[in-house]
Structures are given as structure tokens and as C-alpha cells.
Amino acid sequence: MPWARWLLSLLLLVLAAGLGYAVLSLPDQAQQGLQAAVAQQMDRSGVEHPVTAVLLNFRGYDTLLEMVVLLLALLGVWSLGGLPPVRPEPAPGLVLDTLKQVLVPVLVVVSAYLLWAGGHAPGGAFQAGAVLGAAGVLLLLTGWQLPRRAAGYPLRAALVAGVAVFLAVAALPLIGNRQLLEYKLAHAGFLILVIEAFATVSIGVTLAALFFGDDPADKEQG
Amino acid sequence: MSVPFLYALVGIGLFCLGLHALIVHDHLLRKILAINVMGSGVFLVLVALARRGGDSPPDPVPHAMVITGIVVAISATALALRLMLKLKAATGRAELTDKDGD
Numbered sequence: 001m002p003w004a005r006w007l008l009s010l011l012l013l014v015l016a017a018g019l020g021y022a023v024l025s026l027p028d029q030a031q032q033g034l035q036a037a038v039a040q041q042m043d044r045s046g047v048e049h050p051v052t053a054v055l056l057n058f059r060g061y062d063t064l065l066e067m068v069v070l071l072l073a074l075l076g077v078w079s080l081g082g083l084p085p086v087r088p089e090p091a092p093g094l095v096l097d098t099l100k101q102v103l104v105p106v107l108v109v110v111s112a113y114l115l116w117a118g119g120h121a122p123g124g125a126f127q128a129g130a131v132l133g134a135a136g137v138l139l140l141l142t143g144w145q146l147p148r149r150a151a152g153y154p155l156r157a158a159l160v161a162g163v164a165v166f167l168a169v170a171a172l173p174l175i176g177n178r179q180l181l182e183y184k185l186a187h188a189g190f191l192i193l194v195i196e197a198f199a200t201v202s203i204g205v206t207l208a209a210l211f212f213g214d215d216p217a218d219k220e221q222g
Numbered sequence: 223m224s225v226p227f228l229y230a231l232v233g234i235g236l237f238c239l240g241l242h243a244l245i246v247h248d249h250l251l252r253k254i255l256a257i258n259v260m261g262s263g264v265f266l267v268l269v270a271l272a273r274r275g276g277d278s279p280p281d282p283v284p285h286a287m288v289i290t291g292i293v294v295a296i297s298a299t300a301l302a303l304r305l306m307l308k309l310k311a312a313t314g315r316a317e318l319t320d321k322d323g324d
Contacts, residue, residue: 005246008242008245008246009242012238012241012242013238015238015241016234016235016238019234019237019238020231020234023227023230023231023234023267023271024227024231026271026274027274028224028274033272033274033275033281033283034281034282034283035275035278035279035280035281035282035283038281038282038283039279050279050282051282051285051286051289053282054282054283054285054286055286055289055290059283059286062286062287062290063290066290066293066294069293069294069297070293070296070297072297073297073298073300073301074297074300076301076304077300077301077304080304080305080308081308083307083308083311084311124289126289126292126293203293207296210296210297210300211300213304213307
């Protein structure tokens with residue numbers, strides 16, 4: 001049906017033109033943006049980088065639920081059950097094997113640096129977690145398998161550590177009659193670093209587990 | 223027209239290209255990839271429009287939203303790929319078919 005293709009292209013061109021017009025008609029200077037509001041509150045955030053301050057302090061609720069979304073996706077993937085094995089047994093060559101041994105420690109160090117840099121420069125838990133997840137994917141691709149004894153509770157502890165620590169830090173102020181997710185200014189920087197450290201591990205492990213697909217604990221039983 | 227608007231227009235182009243591929247292609251892997259391209263377009267629009275202030279630092283709130291969005295997109299993509307593999311294992315085809323045929 002060529003005419004349907006043409007009609008679709010035409011409609012999409014109209015959509016693109018409309019969206020383009022909407023963007024171009026925005027004011028050149030973002031007077032109503034939030035950077036002034038963020039800059040005003042920066043010295044109360046405990047960190048020096050505005051994006052980290054927004055993510056972990058001003059809009060901490062979003063980030064907490066985002067960690068839950070990652071966990072939910074993994075639960076969804078695991079709940080679908082295993083697949084018939086399609087992957088042939090990997091037989092990494094000498095080059096890939098050596099590369100893995102060199103790269104994985106470097107990736108772990110880079111991840112830790114990104115985590116630390118998040119306080120004052122672009123970086124933070126999600127970038128660090130992504131690098132850690134890449135290290136995990138590299139390990140899985142070269143035939144590494146999670147040790148049997150780590151597949152059960154240790155893996156699950158690593159998966160939920162980020163959300164659990166974040167929730168604990170968020171709920172602690174409630175005891176002192178303060179707000180959920182409110183940090184004391186003196187502790188804010190330290191608390192954010194603790195949350196981000198655990199979140200990094202959880203994000204990295206979750207991403208690698210999403211790549212692997214099957215629940216490693218399931219595989220042993222079946 | 224300043225540079226941020228150019229990037230935003232590229233983002234809109236990506237979004238529409240992805241929408242086209244999403245509608246045209248039958249294979250679910252292509253549909254998943256198309257949704258990811260659309261998402262990248264949206265992220266590009268958000269990041270670009272946050273930079274409109276000229277030399278002043280960019281608005282950090284859209285940047286934080288994009289980070290959140292990327293994580294959600296990765297999660298959704300992983301779940302979608304798994305669903306596709308299960309569908310392939312169950313029906314032998316990685317495509318959705320109407321009951322009465324095309």
C-alpha cells in the first residue's frame with residue numbers, strides 16, 4: 001500500500017513541523033527556568049554540582065522511585081521464567097580473556113571515580129552504576145558465571161541495597177519529627193555519598209542481571 | 223537561531239524518524255529500537271532546551287529528568303526484549319499478528 005506510506009510520511013512531516021514550530025516559538029532566554037531557584041538553594045544541598053543536588057536532594061523522591069523502577073524491571077524479567085538456552089557455550093580467546101582481566105579492574109576504578117566526582121562535577125551514581133554494569137556484562141560475555149553460593153541471598157542483597165539504604169536514610173528524619181527525605185545540612189554531603197555508593201552497586205548489579213536475564217538461583221534448581 | 227534550538231530540532235527529527243520506524247516495521251526488535259530512538263530524541267530536546275540561557279549555566283532540573291528517563295528507558299527496553307524473546311520462544315515469530323491476518 002504505497003499511498004498509505006506516503007500518507008504516513010506526510011502526517012509525520014506535519015507533526016515534525018508542528019513540534020519544530022513549538023520549540024522555535026519558545027523564548028530564547030529561559031527566564032522561567034529553575035536554574036535560579038536551584039542556584040539559590042545550592043549551599044543547603046550538601047553537594048557542589050547542581051544536577052547531583054537536584055537528583056539526590058531537591059528531587060530525591062524521583063530518584064528513590066527510579067531505583068524501584070529498575071528493581072521492578074528485573075522482577076518482571078525474572079517472572080517471565082527461563083528461556084531455552086540459545087547461547088552456545090562461550091569460549092573466549094586469549095585476547096578477549098586478557099582484555100577482560102585488564103579492563104574489569106579499570107572499569108571498577110572508573111566507576112568509583114565517577115561516583116566521587118558526582119559531588120562537584122558531572123558524574124554520580126547512575127553513571128558509575130552504568131560503568132559497573134558494563135564491567136558485569138563484559139564478565140558475563142566472556143563466560144564468567146556467578147558463584148553458586150552468591151546466586152541466592154548475596155545477589156538479592158546487592159540488588160536491593162540501594163533502595164534499602166535510600167529508604168532508611170529517607171525515613172530516619174521521621175523519628176526526629178522532620179520531613180521524609182530531609183537531610184540535616186551538616187550531614188547532607190555524607191548521606192548523599194552513602195546513598196550513591198550503595199545505589200551504584202545496586203544499579204551495576206541490576207543492569208548486569210537484566211542483561212543475563214535468568215534468575216541465577218533458578219537455574220541451579222532446574 | 224541559537225545552537226540549543228538546532229539540537230532541539232535534531233531531537234524532534236529523531237523522534238519523528240523513530241515514530242515512522244515504529245509504525246512501518248513489523249519485527250518487534252525494530253519496534254523496540256524505534257522506541258529507543260524516539261526516547262533519545264526527547265532527551266536531546268530536553269537537554270538542549272535546558273541550555274537556552276546563553277552563557278549562564280544550564281538548567282539542572284531537565285538534566286536530572288533526562289538521567290531518570292534514561293534509567294527508566296533501559297529498564298523498559300530490557301523488559302521489552304525479554305518479552306520479545308518469550309514471544310519468539312512461544313510462537314516462533316518475533317512479530318505481533320492480527321487474528322484475521324494482515
